[in-house]
Amino acid sequence: MNITRRRLLILLPAAAVAWKYVQAGTPEAAPNYKMTEHWWSMLIDIPKCIGCGSCVRACAEENDVPEGYYRTWIERYHVDDWKIERPEVESPDGGKQGFPPNEIGGKNFFVPKLCNHCADSPCTQVCPVGATFVTPDGVVLVDKSYCLGCRYCVQACPYGCRFINPKTNTAEKCTLCYHRITKGLTTACCEVCPTGARQLADLKNPKDPIHEFLRTHTVQVLKPHMATGAKVFYNGMDGSVR
Amino acid sequence: MFKDIEHLVRLAAVMAIALIAFVTLRALVVPHSFGQYGHYRGDAIAEIAARPVAFAGHDTCEACHVDVVEQKKQGKHVVVPCEACHGAQARHADDPASVKPAKLDTVVVCARCHEANSAKPKGFPQVATADHSGGLACDTCHQPHRPKIQIAAETKPATEGKK
Numbered sequence: 005m006n007i008t009r010r011r012l013l014i015l016l017p018a019a020a021v022a023w024k025y026v027q028a029g030t031p032e033a034a035p036n037y038k039m040t041e042h043w044w045s046m047l048i049d050i051p052k053c054i055g056c057g058s059c060v061r062a063c064a065e066e067n068d069v070p071e072g073y074y075r076t077w078i079e080r081y082h083v084d085d086w087k088i089e090r091p092e093v094e095s096p097d098g099g100k101q102g103f104p105p106n107e108i109g110g111k112n113f114f115v116p117k118l119c120n121h122c123a124d125s126p127c128t129q130v131c132p133v134g135a136t137f138v139t140p141d142g143v144v145l146v147d148k149s150y151c152l153g154c155r156y157c158v159q160a161c162p163y164g165c166r167f168i169n170p171k172t173n174t175a176e177k178c179t180l181c182y183h184r185i186t187k188g189l190t191t192a193c194c195e196v197c198p199t200g201a202r203q204l205a206d207l208k209n210p211k212d213p214i215h216e217f218l219r220t221h222t223v224q225v226l227k228p229h230m231a232t233g234a235k236v237f238y239n240g241m242d243g244s245v246r
Numbered sequence: 247m248f249k250d251i252e253h254l255v256r257l258a259a260v261m262a263i264a265l266i267a268f269v270t271l272r273a274l275v276v277p278h279s280f281g282q283y284g285h286y287r288g289d290a291i292a293e294i295a296a297r298p299v300a301f302a303g304h305d306t307c308e309a310c311h312v313d314v315v316e317q318k319k320q321g322k323h324v325v326v327p328c329e330a331c332h333g334a335q336a337r338h339a340d341d342p343a344s345v346k347p348a349k350l351d352t353v354v355v356c357a358r359c360h361e362a363n364s365a366k367p368k369g370f371p372q373v374a375t376a377d378h379s380g381g382l383a384c385d386t387c388h389q390p391h392r393p394k395i396q397i398a399a400e401t402k403p404a405t406e407g408k409k
Contacts, residue, residue: 039291054367054370055365055366062301062329065300065333065334066300066301080365082365102357102358102361102363103363105363105364105374106364112363113365114365114366134280134284136286137285137290139291140283145290145291147286147290147293149287149290150286179294182291182294182295182297183294183298183299184301187295192300192301192334195301195303195304195327195329196327196330198325198331198359199325199370
């Protein structure tokens with residue numbers, strides 16, 4: 005092929021782009037794990053939650069979550085008959101040690117919360133340096149070696165799922181136990197849940213029981229009006245839950 | 247027309263040097279995997295996935311503790327995963343001989359789930375532990391892996407079947 009000046013000018017940028025991919029290689033998260041074959045989500049069955057706090061303790065132990073900060077937490081709702089718009093919500097120590105007894109009338113129930121691993125996550129969109137992102141398998145992660153600690157993402161999350169780790173001064177959040185799910189395990193919170201109120205689900209796996217569940221139950225996500233594409237599904241959720 | 251273009255050549259040279267410096271610096275500073283999957287460092291995914299696990303998972307426990315699995319199958323605690331009560335045991339699973347799980351205090355562990363609370367689901371078995379046992383350890387009467395108390399036929403109260 006005769007390389008003219010014109011052809012060279014066309015080829016140079018193409019070669020530059022190609023070289024970048026050659027250098028990058030294709031490292032996979034774990035052997036035998038293909039990111040493109042999964043789309044992770046979680047199912048939370050509110051009528052099954054007993055507020056024991058096992059998930060909060062397990063999360064802290066599995067992920068070294070600093071004391072006083074929570075990647076997942078449990079809220080106890082108290083709704084009076086006439087105050088559905090103004091529920092009373094409490095979460096002492098994130099529900100880590102359970103909840104003190106409260107023998108009061110009205111409707112009382114527990115709501116476990118965690119990162120919703122939104123498909124269109126507001127937190128990743130505001131990151132100025134590309135330190136947080138949605139992986140090809142649908143998990144929102146933070147690259148702590150890239151994070152500046154600017155807190156934009158903490159403000160952007162409508163669910164309050166992020167915090168700044170006081171030791172590293174970088175943003176931190178639920179990783180959906182990415183180090184576990186890529187090894188074929190379930191998340192720490194789902195692993196220890198004694199009643200099965202939390203279940204990890206893979207929306208790309210046609211054999212996952214989540215599909216049957218979503219068909220046969222009335223399932224909601226938190227704050228659907230925010231259009232975040234939240235992937236943590238709540239079954240039996242009361243209208244007062246925020 | 248362009249007789250005196252020396253100043254343009256000099257400017258072009260300066261710009262070319264600046265461009266080369268920018269491209270070189272960018273190549274040195276930006277990690278190679280940046281942009282592999284999107285606007286982020288692709289290697290970060292593998293780094294996060296490389297973290298060691300703390301909870302072994304009930305499948306791992308059940309591979310050795312077959313007797314406990316059989317016991318649990320006879321009662322309602324069959325659905326409760328091992329590490330819900332026993333805590334993270336990946337280190338024990340890696341080295342069963344030297345790392346032994348701690349003995350559990352049933353007064354604390356059982357109450358986490360079964361202490362009465364109006365927010366708990368109505369069908370879930372709950373007791374006010376102070377009234378129910380008066381601080382006595384739960385495993386004095388209940389076997390935690392198969393919690394329903396087995397009573398010999400002759401001493402069985404008449405109400406037993408109605409529950």
